[in-house]
Amino acid sequence: MIDLVIDQRRKDLGGFEVGRVLPHAGRRMVGPFIFFDHMGPAEFQPGFGREVDVRPHPHIGLSTLSYLFEGGITHRDSVGAHQDIWPGEVNWMIAGRGITHSERFEHLRANGGRMNGIQCWIALPTEDEETDPGFVHHGAEELPAYEDGGVSARLIAGKAFGAASPVQVHSPLFYVHWTLAAGARAQLPAEYPERAAYVAQGVVEVDGGQFHEGQMLVFTPGQPVVVTAVTGALVMLLGGEPVGPRFIEWNFVSSSKERIEQAKADWRAGRIKLPDADNAEFIPLPEPAPPPNPMS
Template sequence: MIDLVIDQRRKDLGGFEVGRVLPYAKRRMVGPFVFFDHMGPVDFEAGFPKTVDVRPHPHIGLSTVTYLFDGEITHRDSVGAIQPIHPGEVNWMTAGSGITHSERFDTLRRTGGRMHGIQAWVALPTELEEMAPSFANHGPDDLPTYEGGGMWARLIAGKAFGAAAKVATHSPMFYVHWRLDAGAQAQLPAEYPERAAYVAQGSVEVDGRTLSAGQMAVFAPGDAITFTAQTDAVVMLLGGEPLGPRFIEWNFVSSSKDRLEQAKADWRAGRMKLPDADHDEWIPLPEPPPPANPMS
């Protein structure tokens, strides 16, 4: 059954919009997933400004998971990776003790075209929060697919439906891309205690309720969940074993508030290495708002 429905909150990043779903006030995490953004869709005209690019910025204590439906993004990071990602691939970057990266739209700037995808953050287990940073790109051959009964499915990461993706994860989890034809039925089994489904396109009926594009349903544990597509639909399934609470500030995730303060100080002081190809610009640490004037 549905425990909670979360509506995306749209935010303009200075050239394209994202729909923020996680974290949410009433549900900070689903399994290890601590962040979930729906990027676009946006149709770029060739020659759009470089200010749309995401300049270098830091992370600790998490893995970023980038997955595209349309377009291309070039990833650059401080461990030396320069990797374009295309639809149907996964860019999995583990920040661990600290990494910096940028996201560039060089190809779309030359050609124009649509950009549409999901970026998620997966928290690391407490004992691995300070592991060495790393990056990997995985193509379709590493991601099992299934087709039948009006459904097409790709396992992006983790284990589910009797399959395992060739993506190195650090805690029990699953992340799945479904395409459903109108009228098709599909089921999410009860193998993980924390599960959610995000409707990226179209609408589906679940538990007697219609879920539309931009909505995430978080499910109570213990029962399989049946989906019926009311239109052609794209649904992202996610969840896993809970890791315990995490603190989030800006791009940093940790089980320790003190570690967040250290990361902020390191970034502010320039102690975190920038990507080699991006050494001349970065996103500064956002300053907190000034305290309220007690006389106002």
């Protein structure tokens, strides 16, 4: 039932730690999900430095999906969107042929508090990789939800459990937030060929084993999966139909290596528009380190 267990790898992004889960050496993607970061959990005091902010940077060939348990983020992008996101809401950004955006922690800087959430990248199907960029925000009240037997669920994107999210996805997928009371049991159906569960908080039991915060369980296809909460737990369910192999380099995702090289050249040359409200700074393209001097 469990094909692979992936432990998050903690990464310091300049004063703010994330737990990176996908891509992983043992599993590059789950359905169209090609990138999965657990932001925090972290506690901030008022007045922290701006080095924590994510300066403008580009994307191609994907959609980003930001979802928070705690905290707040201000999103700005090159199609003119300027949107705060709060817990339970969805920021859905379509990069397509190219977009730039920034993520600022302005409310936390002013007031302090906790940051805890997930950011995913979802690869676009080949025929939609060069679609027009765009951005949509959905409030928590727009997302299908149910509660029963100690299980509270919110369908963030895609279709699952007989419901459909209003988020306009480009390929068959599901993304669900479960909140489980201690002792609660819930079942993930065998509806999609690729499925995974990420334990964002607490301890759960699956297939006779116990798993804790920071672990993603990738499941074999064809069988329902029963999850039992050993403690109170937050679990993210994700997966869908595969979209085919993808190249990923820095913030670029594509089915074509040549397309990524073109995007790198465009960013290096300043040909990709910056957000109007954030055009005074940007993250430069990381250049490969020079080879070591054999005489040193």
